[in-house]
Amino acid sequence: DSGVTQTPKHLITATGQRVTLRCSPRSGDLSVYWYQQSLDQGLQFLIQYYNGEERAKGNILERFSAQQFPDLHSELNLSSLELGDSALYFCASSPPRGTGAGYTFGSGTRLTVV
Amino acid sequence: SQKIEQNSEALNIQEGKTATLTCNYTNYSPAYLQWYRQDPGRGPVFLLLIRENEKEKRKERLKVTFDTTLKQSLFHITASQPADSATYLCALEADYKLSFGAGTTVTVRA
Numbered sequence A: 001d002s003g004v005t006q007t008p009k010h011l012i013t014a015t016g017q018r019v020t021l022r023c024s025p026r027s028g029d030l031s032v033y034w035y036q037q038s039l040d041q042g043l044q045f046l047i048q049y050y051n052g053e054e055r056a057k058g059n060i061l062e063r064f065s066a067q068q069f070p071d072l073h074s075e076l077n078l079s080s081l082e083l084g085d086s087a088l089y090f091c092a093s094s095p096p097r098g099t100g101a102g103y104t105f106g107s108g109t110r111l112t113v114v
Numbered sequence B: 001s002q003k004i005e006q007n008s009e010a011l012n013i014q015e016g017k018t019a020t021l022t023c024n025y026t027n028y029s030p031a032y033l034q035w036y037r038q039d040p041g042r043g044p045v046f047l048l049l050i051r052e053n054e055k056e057k058r059k060e061r062l063k064v065t066f067d068t069t070l071k072q073s074l075f076h077i078t079a080s081q082p083a084d085s086a087t088y089l090c091a092l093e094a095d096y097k098l099s100f101g102a103g104t105t106v107t108v109r110a
Helices: none
Strands: A005-007 A010-013 A019-024 A031-037 A043-050 A053-057 A064-068 A074-078 A087-094 A109-113 B003-007 B010-014 B019-026 B032-038 B045-051 B056-059 B062-067 B072-077 B086-094 B097-100 B104-109
Touching: A005 A087, A010 A019, A019 A087, A019 A109, A031 A074, A043 A064, A043 A074, A043 B097, A074 A087, B003 B086, B010 B019, B019 B032, B019 B086, B019 B104, B032 B062, B032 B072, B045 B056, B045 B062, B072 B086
Parallel strands: A010 A109, B010 B104
Antiparallel strands: A005 A019, A019 A074, A031 A043, A031 A087, A043 A053, A064 A074, A087 A109, B003 B019, B019 B072, B032 B045, B032 B086, B056 B062, B062 B072, B086 B097, B086 B104
């Protein structure tokens, strides 16, 4: 157990639907990051939150949105799903910069759009 | 544009040998560089972080070097074991986001 909890582990849904992925960061970490990894593709950065505020955005589609709540858990909302959205979605958290620690990743949510 | 390139998509080595992976980057001025391990279907696991003022860092059988002039990091696995078989990712941070290279898949043959 890495300390970062992602639910659900697997999700199968139809095109056009909307899903919500949930992430609880490691205790004490204020930053949460979302990544997408398609089959045989690299990790693509989607978005970062720090203590409830959006801090950085990658190539996140307009159909996707995220937020971080006061208890620091985060949700990634994916809507109008397309077949190409099928991928592994990872959440990561990190301590403040300068600590020498890297990111801690969750085990991911495998999304299959049919 | 910013790029992180990891030479060799795949590396096959004999057990006991040293695996050497390369990470080159362009248009970054990193304060530090990170290496991760990823097993199939699993999340990446942080291995090592090396700062710009550190030339070399070691952790057990792992060694990382960082040359900011060449814009390159080398990652070594010494005395490799079949359990070291995985994909290894180089990562750099800029503008609060950590970007990853495509990774090098290492297979260690017994």
